[in-house]
Amino acid sequence: MKKLLPDRTFSLFFTIIITVLVACLIFPSTFATFDNFSQVLLNVSIDTIVAVGMMLLLISGSFDLSVGSVAGLTGGIAAWLMYYHHYPIFISIAIALLISVVIGFINGYLIAYQRINPMIQTLAAMGIIRGFDIMVAGSGIPDLPYWFIAIGQSKLLHLQMPVWYMLIIVTLFTILFNKRAFFRRYYFIGGNEKAAELTGIQVKKMKVYAFILTGLLAGIAGILLTSRIGAAMSSFGKGMELRVITAVILGGASLSGGTGKIPGAFLGSLFMGLVANIMVIARISGYWQDIILGAILIAAVWIDLKVKRST
Amino acid sequence: MKIELIKISKFFPGVKALQEVTVTIAPGKVHAICGENGAGKSTLLNILGGNLQADEGKIFIDHNEVKFSSPRDAFAKGITIVHQHLSLIDSLSIAENIYGNSPPVDHYGFLRRRNMISNTTNLLEQLDLKKLKPGQLVQSLNAGEKQMVEIAKAVVNNPQVVFFDEPTASVSEKDSLIIFKIIKKLKEAGVAVVYISHRLNEIFYLADEVTVLKDGKTQGTFSADQVDEERLIQLMVGREIDQNKRGSSRHSLPLLEVKNINGPGFNDISFTVHRGEIFGLGGLIGAGRTEIVRAIFGASLITGGILKVNEVPIRFFHHPIDAIHKRIGYVPEDRKTQGVFEDKSVAENIFVTELSTHSVFNAQKQKKIAEEYCRSLKINTPSIYKKAGELSGGNQQKLLIARWLYTNVDVLIMDEPTNGIDVGARFEIYGIMRQFIEQGKCILLISSELNELLNVCDRIMVVKKGKCVQILDAKNTSEEQILSLAMQ
Numbered sequence: 001m002k003k004l005l006p007d008r009t010f011s012l013f014f015t016i017i018i019t020v021l022v023a024c025l026i027f028p029s030t031f032a033t034f035d036n037f038s039q040v041l042l043n044v045s046i047d048t049i050v051a052v053g054m055m056l057l058l059i060s061g062s063f064d065l066s067v068g069s070v071a072g073l074t075g076g077i078a079a080w081l082m083y084y085h086h087y088p089i090f091i092s093i094a095i096a097l098l099i100s101v102v103i104g105f106i107n108g109y110l111i112a113y114q115r116i117n118p119m120i121q122t123l124a125a126m127g128i129i130r131g132f133d134i135m136v137a138g139s140g141i142p143d144l145p146y147w148f149i150a151i152g153q154s155k156l157l158h159l160q161m162p163v164w165y166m167l168i169i170v171t172l173f174t175i176l177f178n179k180r181a182f183f184r185r186y187y188f189i190g191g192n193e194k195a196a197e198l199t200g201i202q203v204k205k206m207k208v209y210a211f212i213l214t215g216l217l218a219g220i221a222g223i224l225l226t227s228r229i230g231a232a233m234s235s236f237g238k239g240m241e242l243r244v245i246t247a248v249i250l251g252g253a254s255l256s257g258g259t260g261k262i263p264g265a266f267l268g269s270l271f272m273g274l275v276a277n278i279m280v281i282a283r284i285s286g287y288w289q290d291i292i293l294g295a296i297l298i299a300a301v302w303i304d305l306k307v308k309r310s311t
Numbered sequence: 312m313k314i315e316l317i318k319i320s321k322f323f324p325g326v327k328a329l330q331e332v333t334v335t336i337a338p339g340k341v342h343a344i345c346g347e348n349g350a351g352k353s354t355l356l357n358i359l360g361g362n363l364q365a366d367e368g369k370i371f372i373d374h375n376e377v378k379f380s381s382p383r384d385a386f387a388k389g390i391t392i393v394h395q396h397l398s399l400i401d402s403l404s405i406a407e408n409i410y411g412n413s414p415p416v417d418h419y420g421f422l423r424r425r426n427m428i429s430n431t432t433n434l435l436e437q438l439d440l441k442k443l444k445p446g447q448l449v450q451s452l453n454a455g456e457k458q459m460v461e462i463a464k465a466v467v468n469n470p471q472v473v474f475f476d477e478p479t480a481s482v483s484e485k486d487s488l489i490i491f492k493i494i495k496k497l498k499e500a501g502v503a504v505v506y507i508s509h510r511l512n513e514i515f516y517l518a519d520e521v522t523v524l525k526d527g528k529t530q531g532t533f534s535a536d537q538v539d540e541e542r543l544i545q546l547m548v549g550r551e552i553d554q555n556k557r558g559s560s561r562h563s564l565p566l567l568e569v570k571n572i573n574g575p576g577f578n579d580i581s582f583t584v585h586r587g588e589i590f591g592l593g594g595l596i597g598a599g600r601t602e603i604v605r606a607i608f609g610a611s612l613i614t615g616g617i618l619k620v621n622e623v624p625i626r627f628f629h630h631p632i633d634a635i636h637k638r639i640g641y642v643p644e645d646r647k648t649q650g651v652f653e654d655k656s657v658a659e660n661i662f663v664t665e666l667s668t669h670s671v672f673n674a675q676k677q678k679k680i681a682e683e684y685c686r687s688l689k690i691n692t693p694s695i696y697k698k699a700g701e702l703s704g705g706n707q708q709k710l711l712i713a714r715w716l717y718t719n720v721d722v723l724i725m726d727e728p729t730n731g732i733d734v735g736a737r738f739e740i741y742g743i744m745r746q747f748i749e750q751g752k753c754i755l756l757i758s759s760e761l762n763e764l765l766n767v768c769d770r771i772m773v774v775k776k777g778k779c780v781q782i783l784d785a786k787n788t789s790e791e792q793i794l795s796l797a798m799q
Contacts, residue, residue: 181665181672187655188663194649198610198641199714200632200667258654 008252008304012267016274023278030281038159044273045162046071046221046228047244051265052173053214054248056183060210061190061257064107065122068240069129070218074100075226075236076137082148083141089148097219103129104215108208126241130234137234144230152227162224166266169217174262186210190257246293247272250300271296312373312389312471312503313337314359319368321354321527328354329527331368336472341494341504343514343535346524346547347733352507355524356474359505360392361385389471393462393478399449406431406445409464434463438493453597455486462493472503479513480731483596483759485798491517509733511540512762523547548735562586565622566753567639567722569607572616572627576602577777580616584722589744589754591768591785593761594797599777600757601644604724607755608641609634620722632667640715644726644757646704650711653700657681657692660699660710664718684713689739705736712743723747724755729763741767761790773797 024032050067057063078096081087087095107125110116154161177183188196189203197203221240226232249255250271251264275296276289314336321329329351336342346352357363359370361379370377372388379385399408406427407414415426431445440459449457458478465473475494479487494517498504506517514521515535523530523546530546538546567584577599584590592600606613609628618625620637628634631641643649652660658681666672681695688709692702699710708728715723725744729737744754744767758764764771765785773780773796780796 179671181667181670184672185666188652188659188666191652191654192648195643195652196663198608198631198643198649199663200630200635202630202632202667258652 008250008300009261009264009267012251012264012271012300016267016271019271019274019278023274023281027278027281031278034158036277036281038163040270040273040277041163041166042160043277044269045160045166046224047240047247047272048166048266048269049169049224050214050218050221050240051244051247051251051269052169052262053210053217054244055251055253055260055262055265056173056186056210057214058245058248058253058255059190059257059260060186060207061193062111062118062207062210063122063245063255064118064211064214064218065241066103066107066125066129067214067218067221067244068237069126069133070100070103070215071222071225071237071240072234073103073129073133073136074219074222076133076141076222076232076234078148078223079141079144079226079232080136082145083143089145092148093223096223097216100215100219100222101212102215104212104218105208107215108211111211112204112207130238133236134234137232137236140234141232142230144226144232149227149230152224153230162228165220165224169220170262170266177262187258190259192258243272244269246297250297314390314472314503315371315374316355316359317369317371319355319358319365319370321351321358321363322366327527329358329365332524332527332529334522334529334532336503336505337520338471338503339498339501340519341498341506341517343506343508343518343521344524345508345511345514345521345543347735350524350547350733351527352524353476354527356392356476356505356507359385359390359472359474361390386468386470389469390474391465391468391470391472392474392476393458393465394476399457399460399464401450402448404446404448405435405443405452405460405463408449408460409434409467411464431463434467438463438466438496440489440493453483453486455482455489455596458482458486458490459493462490466497466502470502472505473497474505474507476507477509477731479508479510481596484761484794485595487513509731510760511543511734514543515540544734547733562588562751564751566620567607567755568619568622570617570619572603572606572613572618574602574606574611574613574615577606577774580774580777580779582772582779582782584753584755586751586753587748588770589748589756589768591764591771592755592757592774593759593764593771593793594774594780596759598774598797600774601726602777603774604641604726604755604757607634608639608724610641635664635668635718635720638719638721639724640718640720640722641724642708642711642715642726642728644730646707646711651699651707654698656696657685657690657699657702657710658695661713661717663714668718680717684717688713688716688743703736705732705739708732708736708740709743712740716747721752722755723752724757726757727759728756729758729760761793764793765790 054063054067074096077099078092081092081095082089107121111118111121152162156164185201185206188201189206193203222237225236247268248265251260251268253260253264272293275293279289316332316334318331318333319329320331332355344352354363358365361382361384377388409431410427415423415430417423428445435441435443440463443456443459449460452460478490482490494504508514518535520532521535521538522532523543525547562585564586565583566586570581572580580603582590594600602611605611607618609631613627618627652663661681661684662677678695685692685695690706690709690713692706699707702710728740748754756768768785770782771785771793772782773793775797
């Protein structure tokens with residue numbers, strides 16, 4: 001227990017269990033239903049997919065503020081190609097995802113090889129990409145093809161598809177991070193970049209890969225978001241970057257790099273989803289949501305520091 | 312001003328850091344304190360500097376008992392510390408750094424820049440540091456010059472007692488001499504100087520008195536002319552040390568050949584390292600030695616010339632990983648920022664190169680191998696899962712060597728491997744190096760300690776301003792010859 005307590009994945013899991021149990025006792029008829037649980041999972045699914053990429057970046061000691069804009073633009077481009085140019089669904093999605101990969105590459109290249117600070121680079125990219133998104137999606141693109149909408153709105157075993165995508169991505173990356181040297185390298189890059197370089201890790205290349213992967217995951221999130229709503233709007237993904245970073249830090253990542261686990265990204269975002277859900281059920285004003293989440297974030301990081309100092 | 316420490320003790324949870332230490336520091340004298348890492352030198356320093364409070368014992372200044380509750384308190388009583396880790400701000404000028412806490416101001420609290428500059432000029436002149444200009448930015452200085460500014464900063468308020476905590480740790484021989492001069496000046500002015508260093512020859516050069524600490528206890532205070540180096544080492548380590556005069560195990564087979572290589576910071580460098588040989592690179596700090604070995608290892612560019620590893624020609628390595636594939640390893644100069652992954656476990660630090668050479672990485676599985684390395688290299692850690700950052704400097708250095716032994720390299724490049732490491736660990740590292748070359752492998756060693764170069768290496772190349780001055784046989788040369796070649 002003493003050993004596990006400093007591990008955020010464990011302590012957060014424990015907190016979530018307690019939160020769920022308490023909420024079940026207080027709201028047995030509204031909270032403790034399958035429909036509600038599946039709704040919570042659906043609400044957090046798209047953020048979680050992006051959080052996996054963000055976790056990877058934070059482990060490597062960097063982060064990406066442009067993910068929300070990338071999600072918006074990818075959805076917008078896919079919709080634009082399908083609605084105005086009548087491209088096939090598959091081709092439209094492929095082109096949109098390719099663009100998200102290219103954006104990830106540009107971010108990664110400028111940060112790793114040209115040494116632009118990630119904060120500045122991705123902040124600027126956030127604005128630029130949002131601008132393109134507004135040009136493409138403008139006042140909204142409705143009437144998307146049936147099969148495109150089916151990607152995000154169909155169900156399997158009573159759960160919405162985005163939940164399944166999320167579970168697949170989280171599981172896949174959890175396994176990859178535990179087993180593959182390629183992904184383990186990010187812990188060492190985040191821990192000590194110079195030492196990593198001198199032990200043979202190609203730090204710059206690895207950083208570019210991390211941004212590409214994050215761009216791609218943000219792109220997938222954008223497609224799902226557009227498909228779920230059935231239309232593209234230029235406001236899609238706004239504020240996503242900060243929500244996702246909050247989730248990832250709650251899940252055990254640190255801005256200085258080197259720590260964090262992929263399941264932490266899921267747990268962090270699930271916890272945020274649960275808090276939001278419970279507040280709706282408890283009929284607490286939505287304004288309180290951000291206040292409470294902010295307070296929880298500070299408390300989590302602060303408790304963590306206390307625990308680490310005492311051991 | 313005379314400071315007496317009477318039976319000072321300090322306890323940390325589980326450790327007796329200092330036990331009944333009694334020392335007298337007299338004005339106008341240089342008092343050296345030596346001991347291995349962990350012997351209690353820094354604790355003693357921190358107590359006198361006001362950072363820590365003693366649990367037992369008394370401190371007297373000129374026979375009046377005093378208590379320091381904070382660094383400010385000690386400072387007010389005329390005690391300052393020249394820190395080992397530089398506390399200067401790179402983006403500010405020398406003058407601004409020196410007057411950092413309390414710059415001269417007028418009645419309204421506004422800065423009097425002109426005063427500050429002229430005061431600084433005077434101060435630098437007093438210290439014979441005329442080559443430093445008050446307006447110069449600290450980032451343009453080399454390590455030695457920074458240390459000089461650090462000293463100027465410490466003495467600006469005319470302290471009575473100055474502590475030097477390894478001031479020459481990362482400073483060239485030439486700059487060390489300037490620092491010694493300043494110290495002698497302070498001493499002549501009646502200041503009490505306390506000098507902490509691992510370098511015994513410095514202690515004999517400077518000190519009037521030497522106090523040896525071991526495991527938090529004093530082994531005694533001696534007048535510097537009463538003891539010799541061997542006796543001091545014995546007192547510090549508590550056992551006899553084999554001062555390894557070794558026979559050469561050098562073969563005639565070349566393992567690493569470097570022919571006319573050029574790159575940023577060096578040009579036209581050629582040498583050959585044979586199997587079973589330790590090849591030294593000597594010279595002043597900033598002479599380009601680190602640049603040369605980093606380029607050989609692929610961590611920076613080689614713009615011309617050729618390398619041969621095991622008689623296979625290679626133009627250059629694009630990245631360290633290519634050098635590692637050719638079985639070359641590099642122990643960098645600064646183990647803290649470039650070598651150790653401080654928040655990773657001991658085992659992960661040993662196995663880290665597998666991340667780039669294998670597709671699966673699992674540090675947990677090879678528990679036995681890691682433990683074997685810890686045992687054979689005497690890496691003192693309670694567990695292989697302990698974070699490497701919690702180990703002492705010497706153990707971290709051995710950990711870095713273990714990393715390359717595990718990677719099974721043939722050529723090991725070591726850049727100042729004994730910098731800041733206590734005597735015991737230092738000789739253990741020499742032992743590991745000897746075992747390594749006896750297997751028919753070779754070592755390329757950079758060291759700024761001349762006697763280390765002479766004792767450890769077979770041949771020594773003296774580097775000056777990025778060029779090779781001469782390659783010497785270690786048996787037929789002397790410290791004076793190397794130094795004069797490096798400085799001429």
